[in-house]
Amino acid sequence: NKMKTTRVSNDHKSLCPPGKDEGNLNNPSGITIHPVTSNIYITDSLNHRVQIFDHDGNFISTFTNDVIMHEPCGICIFEGRVFITQNPGHYVMVFEEDGTFIHRFGSHGESSPGKFVHPYDIEIDKTNGDIYVCDLFNDRIQIYSRDYYFKTMFKSKFTIRPHNIKIIDQELYILSQTSLGELHHISEDSLCVTTLVTNLSNPISFDIDKDGNFVVLQYYSCRSFEVFSREGNLLKSVEVGVGGMPRALMVDFKDRVWVVSKDTQSCLRIY
Numbered sequence: 001n002k003m004k005t006t007r008v009s010n011d012h013k014s015l016c017p018p019g020k021d022e023g024n025l026n027n028p029s030g031i032t033i034h035p036v037t038s039n040i041y042i043t044d045s046l047n048h049r050v051q052i053f054d055h056d057g058n059f060i061s062t063f064t065n066d067v068i069m070h071e072p073c074g075i076c077i078f079e080g081r082v083f084i085t086q087n088p089g090h091y092v093m094v095f096e097e098d099g100t101f102i103h104r105f106g107s108h109g110e111s112s113p114g115k116f117v118h119p120y121d122i123e124i125d126k127t128n129g130d131i132y133v134c135d136l137f138n139d140r141i142q143i144y145s146r147d148y149y150f151k152t153m154f155k156s157k158f159t160i161r162p163h164n165i166k167i168i169d170q171e172l173y174i175l176s177q178t179s180l181g182e183l184h185h186i187s188e189d190s191l192c193v194t195t196l197v198t199n200l201s202n203p204i205s206f207d208i209d210k211d212g213n214f215v216v217l218q219y220y221s222c223r224s225f226e227v228f229s230r231e232g233n234l235l236k237s238v239e240v241g242v243g244g245m246p247r248a249l250m251v252d253f254k255d256r257v258w259v260v261s262k263d264t265q266s267c268l269r270i271y
Helices: none
Strands: 013-015 028-033 040-044 049-053 059-063 072-078 081-086 091-096 101-105 119-124 131-135 140-144 150-154 162-168 171-176 182-186 193-197 203-208 214-218 224-228 234-239 244-251 257-263 268-270
Touching (some): 028 257, 081 119, 081 131, 119 162, 140 162, 171 203, 203 244, 214 244, 224 244
Parallel strands (some): 028 072, 028 244, 162 203
Antiparallel strands (some): 013 268, 028 040, 072 081, 081 091, 091 101, 119 131, 131 140, 182 193, 257 268
């Protein structure tokens, strides 16, 4: 398919200038949507907090934890709990929606189960509550029970630098920074891998839109997100600014694409 390019100046909303005040962001690293309220939760990494916005991008509230929250990264919400990866601390934090601390698990280390080296993204299997963690520099995916106990892990050439993971309609997808930069579909037993999109430039985040297309965020040289069909054909490329580094994206219930960036002008854009 012929590529269509949408310029950043077209049809987008710019929010959240860089800074420390409420509603400002400093190197945001993760974004997710609340499945009931549609509020948006963003890990405001270098401000060491989580900020919550409504579905139009208006600031609502923030929460942090001075003891354990330092540069939060990946984030997801399940059954009233907010799961957040602590990248430099090498563990996972669990909070109530209002920021009340519940639990933490994991520690720094290689090879052993329950050990992380920069856990990056996190996802929940909504059928059983299992917790999937991208163990970035151990090049593997670790899986925990809903009660935070280690269950299993898998590692292969397809999980090199796993940056993003999604479970959609009971199907598992992993975005990895292999030498080619690839998006994979992983079978339930982790034995069968289908490469859906390849030759990506430093892919860091992805989601799936209402039509089942893959929306993939690339950073460094590209600073754009691309939309690919289920067959891997490029449908559209959208530039996301030249003032910084895009870090994560999310597709909301209205099929809008939210992009958070380390930026000198706007750290949150809605397309």
